[in-house]
Each structure stands twice: as C-alpha cells, then as structure tokens.
Amino acid sequence: MTTVKNVFNSDHVINYDQNAEKVNWLDPAITFGMAYRFVKPGDRLLDIGIGTGLSSQLFHKAGLEIHGIDFSPKMLARCRSKQMAKDLKEHDLSIPPYPYEANSMDHAVCTGVTHLFKDLTPIFQELARILKSGGVFAFVVPDCQEGEAREIQVESRHSPGEKVTIFSHSIQDINNLLDLYGFVQIYDLLFEASAIGHRTAKYKAYVAHKN
Template sequence: MKERVLEAYTKLAKDYELHTDSDSGANAYYERPAMLELLPTDMSGLHALDAGCAAGWYTEKFVSRGASVSAIDFSPDMVEAAKRRVGSQAEIQVHDLNEPLPYGANKFDFVLSSLTLHYIEDWDPLFREFQRVLKPGGTLLFSVHHPFMDFTVFKRPDYFVRELLVDRWTKKEAGSVEVTFFRRPLQEIVNMTSSWFVLDQLVEPRPVPEFLERLPESADFYQRILHHPHFLIVKAHRP
C-alpha cells in the first residue's frame, strides 16, 4: 500500500505544484476555504505541523499567519515542491506517517492534516503520535473522504467495513494515475478521534461561489458536492 501511494504522489507532485491551487475545485474552492475558517487568522507565536503537506499550500498559509511551521510528506517530490514554495520559512522533511513523528512531546499548538489520513489504514498509532506532539489544549484539524461519498460513488456492498479502494485520476501533467485509499464508516472516524482527543466540530463543507466563477466547466461536480458531501472535516483538541 505505501509503495502504491508513493508512486501515485510522485506522479502527481507537478500537478499539485502547478495546478491544484487554481484548477482543482475540490481543493481550492471546497476543502480549503472550509479548513481555513477553523484556523486563527493570527498565529503569531504558535507552532504548527502540516502533516501530509503535499506541495505546501497549508504550510504557506501557516507561515503567512505568523506561525512557526514544520511540515512532512511521504513523497520526496512533494517535499521539494513545498520547499520551492516557502523556502527557509518552514522546516520541511520527508516522513512516513506510519512511523513515529520526528518531534519531541508537547511541541505544537496545531496539527493539520489535509486529505491524507484515508491513505493510512490504522489511525491508532498515528493519533497517539499526534496527541504526543501536541501541547495540552492543542488543536488537531483534519479532512478526509466523506464516508457517504466513498460508499455511494464506489457502490460498495457493506458500509460498515474498512476496505481498500482504487480510483483513477486524470491530471494535466501526470495523465492517468491510479490512487488507492481506505474507506471507513463514520463511526470509526468519530470513535477513533474521540478515543485520543476531545471532539469539537464535524464539518461537511460546501463549495464556495468562486468555484463556478473559476471553473464553469465543472458545474456538474459543483452541483453534486453542493448537495452531497464529498469530504469530512474534523476539529478536535488534546485534553
């Protein structure tokens, strides 16, 4: 599984660097605006971890809001793209989230993970690590595929099982890319989070109007995610 994820995101790195910020409705005009609403506008003096940073969009947002930022990603190509974006303004390194985090305890005020955790089968060791590196009262904010979306779009027979699914994306730079991820029911997402953290909010985002202004050719997708949840956002804190 790890090798398949690495292969996919090595191929996708250039698309994330060049096109996702403006051409991906699911990211730019759907998930990202909803996530940003849950972050402080002024993060001066705070430490933030971007866990699964991809090409560094959230890393840059943390920096622009005044935070001291660390970022990690499984893909060396994504890490290089993130470094090109923010330079020396953040500490960025390659790291596999299936392994212990390379940070001391009580280091971060915020841990953010955007559309990454569905590539991890077992969340228990990772959430233990997130709890360890967060300060008491620190925030965990993450987004994942919505269970309703995975269950219906992929026409699965049993909602309650955790299972590996395969999708195929077509991108400008990479062409056709096979992407694998884990589907899991909502109760598993909520119960796993609340076993390590205090749950604050569940958000089922809706696309912003700018989506249609920028991407009129994606009107069908806009209408679908306007009425059917595609991603799920979870905000929690370390007790």
C-alpha cells in the same frame, strides 16, 4: 495497481498546485476557516503530509511557524522552494514515532492525506504525543456512513487505466480515535468536492483539541 509512492514521487508533483486549483480543492480553506479562532501568530503548526505546502499557506500568512512532515522528497523540495516552512522532515506517516519531541507543537493540520490510510491510528497516536495540551488538530477525511464501503478503487488521474485505492472513514471511526487518544471534537463540516478519478465525493472536516 498504481502505488501512492510512485504517484507522489513522479512528475505529478510538478503540476500538483495547478491541478489542486483546477479541481477547486477546498480543504485548506475549510480547515483554516474552522481553526483560525484557536490559533495565534507565533504558534507552531505541524502539517501532517505537508506535500507542497498548500494546507499551511493560510496559517503561514496568519503568522504561524510552519513545520511539515511528508514521505515524498519531491513534494518536500517543492514546498521548500516556497520558503514558508521553518522545518521540513522526510518520514513515512504510517511508521511511528515521528521525528518530533513530545509536547513540541501547538497545533496540527492534515488534508489530502487520510484517503491513503486504511487505519489512521499512527497519525492520532503520534499527535497525542506531539501536541501540547489544548492544541488544535484540523483535518479532513473522505466520509462514509455506517454500512457503506470504506475502501474503493478508482481510476488514477495520473496513470490512465491504472487503479488507486481510496479509504473512507465514518464519524464513528473518527470518534473512536478521538476518544482513544484524548481529543475532544469542536466542529465538523460535511461537504462535497471533486476527488481522484474526477468523481464527486463526500468529505468531512473536523476540528478537535487535545485534552
């Protein structure tokens, strides 16, 4: 079984941006388009699983101050080379607490990450603490309907013959987390895109604000 840590600390990182472009990865543009009216220049944005920084680029261009957290030092080094982030921290997203003070960020974004989590509780729990009241959280999850499999194995693009596990999240799963941690959904958008294993899958983008 291919592990996530092996993939994101491998030579895959070198071509990460090019591969995202090849598959026409739309998550960053979609989340920015859904969230832009709620943000302004100078706001502090926390990118959860920032990777090489693709999800933050449009927010950076819009004048936001970018902060990022990721478990992969190689991905963070790639992001750091772009000189777009104010601060980058190495941390495993499955382990709270994250290294940020309470009420220290205005907004957050999370794309290309949630398919790695069977349980998204740590992310929502920590953002409920870190985000200021009224802050916006824009994120994308692989979508599934009630009764559909939430966990599937697909062939890795980076290690032929190896399998990776992908986790999907239903609208009820997300609504439960939003309610539990004090977020109110503003928008959602269902779309299809290329996924791991070169298959087409359904995704849902959400924008919510913290009470």
